[in-house]
Amino acid sequence: MTGKKAGLAALLRKEYGDNIINIHCFSHRLELAFRDVVKLEKKYQKLMNLLIGLHKFYKIHKNRKGLKEASETLSINMVSPKRVSTTRWLPHLSEGINSLAKNFRSYEAHLASCRHENAKAQGYYSMLLDKGLMTFAIVLQVLL
Known part of the structure; x- marks a missing residue:
C-alpha cells in the first residue's frame, strides 16, 4: 500500500498532491524491527x-x-x-x-x-x- 509508484499512498499523492502524509502502521513497523533482530x-x-x-x-x-x-x-x-x-x-x-x-x-x-x-x-x-x-x-x- 505504500509503494512509491503504484501504492495507495502514491496514487493519492498523484490525485491530490504532495500534501498527503504517508504513515506506516506502528504495529507493522514494530514487527519488522523485531524480525530484523531475530531473523539472524x-x-x-x-x-x-x-x-x-x-x-x-x-x-x-x-x-x-x-x-x-x-x-x-x-x-x-x-x-x-x-x-x-x-x-x-x-x-x-x-x-x-x-x-x-x-x-x-x-x-x-x-x-x-x-x-x-x-x-x-x-x-x-x-x-x-x-x-x-x-x-x-x-x-x-x-x-x-
Whole structure:
C-alpha cells in the first residue's frame, strides 16, 4: 500500500498532491524491527516452523482427537494450537508460544505415540525435545 509508484499512498499523492502524509502502521513497523533482530537467529525460523506445523497437524481430526485424549490422560486443559501464519504480528506469536507451553506435555505424549508411523509427528517430536529451541521460545515469550 505504500509503494512509491503504484501504492495507495502514491496514487493519492498523484490525485491530490504532495500534501498527503504517508504513515506506516506502528504495529507493522514494530514487527519488522523485531524480525530484523531475530531473523539472524536460526531458531526463530525453526520455532515458526514448529508452531505452524503443529497448527496444521492438529487440524486433522484424528490427530486432534489423539491430542485431546493425551491431554485428558495427563489432566491438562487442552488449548487449541494457535495459528501464527496468517499475519505474524507479535501477539499471534505470543499466543502460539503460550499454547505450546500449555500443551507441551500433551504434544510430547501424543507425538511420541504416533511418531513411528508418521514422519511429520517424528519431526515435530524431535523439535519439541530440542532444549535449545524450547529455551529460545521461553526467552522470546518473556521478551514479547
